Structure formats: structure tokens, C-alpha cells
Amino acid sequence: MSGLEQWNWYLDGWIIVAGILCAVSSALLGNFLVLRKMSMLGDAITHAILPGLAAAFMISDSRSSLPMFLGAVIAGILTALFTEWIRGFGKVDEGAAMGVVFTSLFALGLVMIVQAADHVDLDPGCVLYGAIELTPLDTILIAGWEIPRVVVVLSIVLLINLLFVIFFLKELKLSSFDPALATTTGFNSTIIHYALMTLVAITAVASFETVGNILVVAMFIVPPAAAYMLTDRLGTMIVISAILATLAAATGHISAITVPRWFGYQSTSTAGMMAVAAGLLFAVAALFAPRHGIVVVLIRRQILAWKILAEDIIALMYRIEERNPQLKPDATYLREILFSQSVPTSLTLRYLTKHGQLSDSNGNYELTETGRDHARQLVRSHRLWEHYLVEHAGMSAENIHKQAEKLEHFTDRQLREKLNEDTIATDQDPHGRPIPPEEKTN
Amino acid sequence: MNNKQNPAHTPQVELPPEETPVSVYDLTVAYHRKPVIWDVSFEIPPGKLVGIVGPNGAGKSTLIKAIMGLIPKASGRVQIFGKPYQKNRHRVGYVPQRESVDWDFPVDALDVVTMGLYKEIGWCLPVRKKHRARAMEALERVGIADYAHRQISQLSGGQQQRTFLARALVQNADLYLMDEPFAAVDAATEKAIVQILQEMKQAGKTALVIHHDLQTVPEYFDYVILLNMRVIDHGLTAEVFTPENLQKTYGGRLTLLEEATETMRRREQSL
Numbered sequence: 001m002s003g004l005e006q007w008n009w010y011l012d013g014w015i016i017v018a019g020i021l022c023a024v025s026s027a028l029l030g031n032f033l034v035l036r037k038m039s040m041l042g043d044a045i046t047h048a049i050l051p052g053l054a055a056a057f058m059i060s061d062s063r064s065s066l067p068m069f070l071g072a073v074i075a076g077i078l079t080a081l082f083t084e085w086i087r088g089f090g091k092v093d094e095g096a097a098m099g100v101v102f103t104s105l106f107a108l109g110l111v112m113i114v115q116a117a118d119h120v121d122l123d124p125g126c127v128l129y130g131a132i133e134l135t136p137l138d139t140i141l142i143a144g145w146e147i148p149r150v151v152v153v154l155s156i157v158l159l160i161n162l163l164f165v166i167f168f169l170k171e172l173k174l175s176s177f178d179p180a181l182a183t184t185t186g187f188n189s190t191i192i193h194y195a196l197m198t199l200v201a202i203t204a205v206a207s208f209e210t211v212g213n214i215l216v217v218a219m220f221i222v223p224p225a226a227a228y229m230l231t232d233r234l235g236t237m238i239v240i241s242a243i244l245a246t247l248a249a250a251t252g253h254i255s256a257i258t259v260p261r262w263f264g265y266q267s268t269s270t271a272g273m274m275a276v277a278a279g280l281l282f283a284v285a286a287l288f289a290p291r292h293g294i295v296v297v298l299i300r301r302q303i304l305a306w307k308i309l310a311e312d313i314i315a316l317m318y319r320i321e322e323r324n325p326q327l328k329p330d331a332t333y334l335r336e337i338l339f340s341q342s343v344p345t346s347l348t349l350r351y352l353t354k355h356g357q358l359s360d361s362n363g364n365y366e367l368t369e370t371g372r373d374h375a376r377q378l379v380r381s382h383r384l385w386e387h388y389l390v391e392h393a394g395m396s397a398e399n400i401h402k403q404a405e406k407l408e409h410f411t412d413r414q415l416r417e418k419l420n421e422d423t424i425a426t427d428q429d430p431h432g433r434p435i436p437p438e439e440k441t442n
Numbered sequence: 443m444n445n446k447q448n449p450a451h452t453p454q455v456e457l458p459p460e461e462t463p464v465s466v467y468d469l470t471v472a473y474h475r476k477p478v479i480w481d482v483s484f485e486i487p488p489g490k491l492v493g494i495v496g497p498n499g500a501g502k503s504t505l506i507k508a509i510m511g512l513i514p515k516a517s518g519r520v521q522i523f524g525k526p527y528q529k530n531r532h533r534v535g536y537v538p539q540r541e542s543v544d545w546d547f548p549v550d551a552l553d554v555v556t557m558g559l560y561k562e563i564g565w566c567l568p569v570r571k572k573h574r575a576r577a578m579e580a581l582e583r584v585g586i587a588d589y590a591h592r593q594i595s596q597l598s599g600g601q602q603q604r605t606f607l608a609r610a611l612v613q614n615a616d617l618y619l620m621d622e623p624f625a626a627v628d629a630a631t632e633k634a635i636v637q638i639l640q641e642m643k644q645a646g647k648t649a650l651v652i653h654h655d656l657q658t659v660p661e662y663f664d665y666v667i668l669l670n671m672r673v674i675d676h677g678l679t680a681e682v683f684t685p686e687n688l689q690k691t692y693g694g695r696l697t698l699l700e701e702a703t704e705t706m707r708r709r710e711q712s713l
Binding site for chain 2: 231232236
């Protein structure tokens, strides 16, 4: 029972199209909400359009589109204005100001809608969570094609948003990044701000029949937030956010049909699943983002830990050789000095042997020529640093070993040369041990 | 109380107003009715490097923001080359304080510099190759062309500051306002910035620079404004940058004045 045997290309196709249109038009604007750190304002506006919608219902006594649109857009813009005012007058920070404005307006809207529901054919649940499943039922004829009304409306909104982002990309970028420069160079960032907020309100109104008043916030914020983690470039971020929004809408609808059936339930809300899918995509981005992704950071840290262990081992071998050239230590001997775990140590020893830095004769290890070269450079770095720390950083000889132990792993030849210039007067570290030369001496 | 300040040390040659880069008359700016700068008046001569010094909270950034019309004035008047800021803003370049920049914003150094040309490009028109080439030239001039495509958080403090300096350069302004360009930069960058300031000066430009390091003031600036809520003194560095003036600026934080304002504010609020 996958649920897909009831798949109907006409019905489900239109639902997915509506979902994608809604998600992409929201995500386009959402990029700038995220970058301006105004996600909360997006949230506030989408909630606060509710009383506007309700008032329009009550006045026009119908679900006709134009008054609804106007009422809601006005309410949305008022939210943005009120937020500014309260912040200016009341010494309240922006978050609190928005909390005050949008919960009050939202509650007012809810009260009005429950009232209106007695007179008008209007379901509060549908306002809040949308009714994307009903999309294909309400169609209009365009050039002989029966196209769902919602799809037509959302296409127009998507087009407007797309044109806005394309034509004002430069202005949006500047006013988001540096509103001061924008204003002082004549790109009035207040105007750009309210243009953006107006479009957010329009998009939210257009989306409310699809994903509802609450879930549209997810469409605004989640795909751009995920895209933000995946790239360093604004253009790429916008494109990725649109792709993620599309994915979320499509997988959202498909999983709304299929997933509940795996557990023996009926299909669930597509809008809800779209938001869940967006959330999952965000989680994947958070895990695997190239620079700050959790998994990537873990892997990078692990690789670094292994690299350091490998270097510690060969540096130790070098020091052992210095004291007693006859001694060929085994794994246990090394582990006792390095306080390292047995599995990583033996793995690293195997790695070093395989890469020709160590030679292994029945569990007793010895540096190869290559290994000795590498080790000498490490020990050289270590002792140069010790010398430098005492001489230039004013540290005492007892405290420097740990520091130098860390620094030696991040010191390249160039840095060693600079250190060497500072320590030209000596070839001994502060503990009286020789600083080995950069190149092998015969 | 002595309300009239700023004894003029040098009898200045009267310049026509359109040649005075900045003139500020009786400027007062307040946040929530608490004045941050109070009755500030000064004029700066053209073609000079002008330092603004004063303790934290003296209102230095506020002064620059008020000059640019970014925050409302409680009273007073600001003129840029003899006209209100709005009329002459094309002649002003600006380097923001590093704390006010969102370093994680998805832009690279070249993008940031290009922003200095947006005004010239105009509304809705795209950035073209020639604009990017000019931005690149500016990055070369400040010595970080190699880092043009690094996201700005991936630059060192000095490189970040140079990026914003390059942006000011492409603006090709006559007056530059800089909010602590020397903050968190390495010695090489500091040298490079000074060098560029000197070049600007040679080209007849004026720079108004907020500066923290008192030791370098006489070396870097021809003219200095000592600010602590009000202007303690302003004039040629050699004349006004004296121990007594510094004592007045940094020691004793104008306690009486502060107290009086505080009382005034409370009384007004309780009305």
C-alpha cells in the first residue's frame, strides 16, 4: 500500500504545481528577510494579515479576491509600520515590538474569522493551514485551458517577485548589506524595505489558500536559511533557495500521500508535509554544509586529529633516535609516552608504514629516510617555537612545551624560516637540545 | 555657564561656503531625549586630513551619522560644500565602523567595492564589466586584488578594512567620512591606509576620520576635532592637540552638564 496507486496526474499534478509556485515565490523574498535578520518580521506580517482578510470577508461578504487582497496587504504593511513605531516610541526592542503587534493582530483576526464563519463560507482551519488539496477543484478558463485559480494567482505573484528580485537585486543587496550606504547614495533603504514588506504581504495572502497563514512562514524562511549555509554568494543562494523550495513542495505532497500509509493511516496535510520536508532539507544542509556543516566539521576535526597523531609519532621516533639510535620502539612503548588509544595508534602506525615514513620489522618501528626528514622538520619547528616563546613572548621555559607542541603542527617551511631569522644566534632550544637543521646534513 | 566654546586659535581666512567640505552649526542629537552630542559647531577646511578624537561614548559615530543624515537631528544644521547633505551626497564617500558590518553576508570583496559604484550605475541597471574592472583597480590600489573573490569573513581584519577603503575610493568623492578605519588592522595595513589618505589629500580631497590612537594623531592629521558630547576644541593639530585640551576631553566627563540634562529629561518626561 504505497498510496501512489491513487495518483492522478491531473489532481496531484496541479497540487504540486501550486505548492511549488507558492514555495518558490516565498523563498525568493525570504532570502532578503533572512539576510536582513528580519525573519521575525516576515512571521509577524504573515500572521497579521489575518484581520485584514477577515475584515475584507465581513465587508464584502464573499470570498472575492480583490477586497481580500487589499485588506490583507494593508494589514501587512501596517504591521511593518507599527513595529517601527513601537520600537521608536516605547524603547522596546524589535523582537518584543513585533511580538506585541503580531499576536494582537493575529488574535483580532482569529476572533473576526470565527465571527465571520457564521455568515460566510469560511473555515478557520483552512485559513490557518491552507487547503492545497482543493486546488484543482476551483478552476478558471484561460485561452481554452482549465487552470486552477490558485495556480493563476500564484503564477502572477511568482512573476512579480521574480521581476522584483531580478531588477532590484543590486538595490536589495546594498540596502540589506549596508543600509547606511544605500541611504546616503540615494537608494532610499526605507522605500526598498517597504516594497519588500508589501510583496511579502502579497505573497502571504496569495499563499494562504495553499499552505495557510501559519505554514507560509516556513516557506519564507526555511529554504533561504538552508541555502545561506550552503553558499557564499548571493546569486547562488537565491537559486539554491528556489531549488530547495521546489524540492520541499514536491516531496511534501508525495510524502503526504505515501508516508502516513506506511503506518496504516490516511494521507495527511500536504501543506504540513511541505513544511516538514523544508525542515528536513534544512537539517541536511546544517549537517553537510561545506564550511560550517556539523558532519563536515566533525570529519575535518577527525582528520586533523589523525594528522597530529601521525606527526606526534614520527617526532617522538626522532627524539628517541636522538637519545638512543639502537632503540626500535613498538606500539606499546609509543602509546605509553603519547597517552594515545590503542586502535588509532596502530591504525596510524600502519598508515605511516604504508606511506613510507616508518619501517616495520615485526612490530618494532624505525624511521625511513622520508620519515626522518619530515620528523626533523617537526622537531625543528617545535624547538624554534620554544626558543621564540621564551625570547619574544616572555614565557618561562617550563610552560612552553605544550604551546610548541600545538604550534609545530601548523608551521610550514616559510614560517620556520621567519622563526629562524629571529633565533639566528642559537642552535639550541631553551632546554639545551639542538635545533635540527632544515635540510639533512651528511 | 560658559556656553560659547571653540576659541578660534587661527584667524581663519573666510572661505566661500561651497568650498567648505563640512560645516556644522549648533548640532544637537539625542537618543530618547538624552543628548549624545550637544551644540556642536565647527567647520573644516578643504584638502585636509581631519581627525575626530574623544573617549568612548563621546558621540563621534553619532556626529558622522548625523552629518550624513542617517539619524535625526534634534536641532542644528549641517552643510556639505555649502548645501544640505541630500544635495551634495554624490560628493561624499563613507567607510563604516567594522562592528556595523555583517561579515557573514554572502558577498565577496569585489562585490563590496562594486557597491560604491551603484549610485553611478543607477536604479535597476546591472553591474557591468567596466564597473567590475574599476572595482578591481581600487582593490589593486589598496593591495588586496588577490583576495577579490574571498567572502568577506574570510579576510583578515586589515584586508576587510582595505576592502571598505577601496569602496570609498571608487566612490570618487571629495569628502570622505571614516568611522575608525584603523580599528583592528595590522601595522602594514595601517601604513597602507595612511599612504592612501595622503594621496587623497594630495588630490585635494578631505577626510574626516574617527581615530582612537592618540599617539598617532599629530603624525596622521593636519586638523583635529576634540569631541566629548560637545566640541572641546578644534583647529590645526599643532595648536589644539595639547595636554590641557586632552585632559578636558578625556578627564572629567562633563559631569555637571550630564547631571543637568538628566534632570531636564526626567522633568520633561514626568510632564
